[in-house]
Amino acid sequence: MWDSSQFVFVPIFVNDLAIHGRITLPNRQKIYVSFIYGLCASSGRRQLWEDIIFCSNRFKNSPWILLGDFNVTRFSNEHSRNQRVTKAMQEFNHTIRSAELEDLKSTGFTFTWTNMRSGSDAIHKKLDRALGNWQWFKQFGDSYAHTYNPGISDHSPLSIQLMQRVQSSGRPFKFLNFWAEHPDFMKIVRLEWAKSYEGPPLRRIQLKLKGIKSQLRNLPTRPDMLTDELR
Numbered sequence: 573m574w575d576s577s578q579f580v581f582v583p584i585f586v587n588d589l590a591i592h593g594r595i596t597l598p599n600r601q602k603i604y605v606s607f608i609y610g611l612c613a614s615s616g617r618r619q620l621w622e623d624i625i626f627c628s629n630r631f632k633n634s635p636w637i638l639l640g641d642f643n644v645t646r647f648s649n650e651h652s653r654n655q656r657v658t659k660a661m662q663e664f665n666h667t668i669r670s671a672e673l674e675d676l677k678s679t680g681f682t683f684t685w686t687n688m689r690s691g692s693d694a695i696h697k698k699l700d701r702a703l704g705n706w707q708w709f710k711q712f713g714d715s716y717a718h719t720y721n722p723g724i725s726d727h728s729p730l731s732i733q734l735m736q737r738v739q740s741s742g743r744p745f746k747f748l749n750f751w752a753e754h755p756d757f758m759k760i761v762r763l764e765w766a767k768s769y770e771g772p773p774l775r776r777i778q779l780k781l782k783g784i785k786s787q788l789r790n791l792p793t794r795p796d797m798l799t800d801e802l803r
Contacts, residue, residue, distance in 0.1 A: 639732065
């Protein structure tokens, strides 16, 4: 779900297995999105695999993301009871490689489907996922998928946190040891570390360190004593 006043979605290719379309973001950038529903039978999913490969060639020059219920796991550890690699999994992975896709980073629940049973009869699988093409990771490399509590459903909902990667052209940052002795050093660290950011833990730490770095650049780059001696 999204705010239609902020995002404009135009369907391009629709059938019983997927809705493929183009979204215009608030900054007028256009991306391609595919909402997937894979059939239970592996034979019924083969048309979906063909469609994904077809779309990969059509959307290869633009950011493209696929999300939804693929109805098949990708790896053996995505099934709570059965570690066997099936032919259906091999076909799915072949499609991913052929379309040059990869999983987005994910947070939240590991498994996205349950048979709604408990104890020894419970089965959990990762059937829902988000995949992106090369252009997606190039422009939105910091984006990630979050898996929520399934609630009353047997599937967990997914959401995509969209963060555009910022290209930096500045000089590399170098920490100067004498900064640690500066009277403002601990104040800078405390203020920046107390700020709150959205996203997964590693992303929040990265943003805090980035904030500290920008503040440290304002400190002198030479010890005062050495500067006086040079003058």
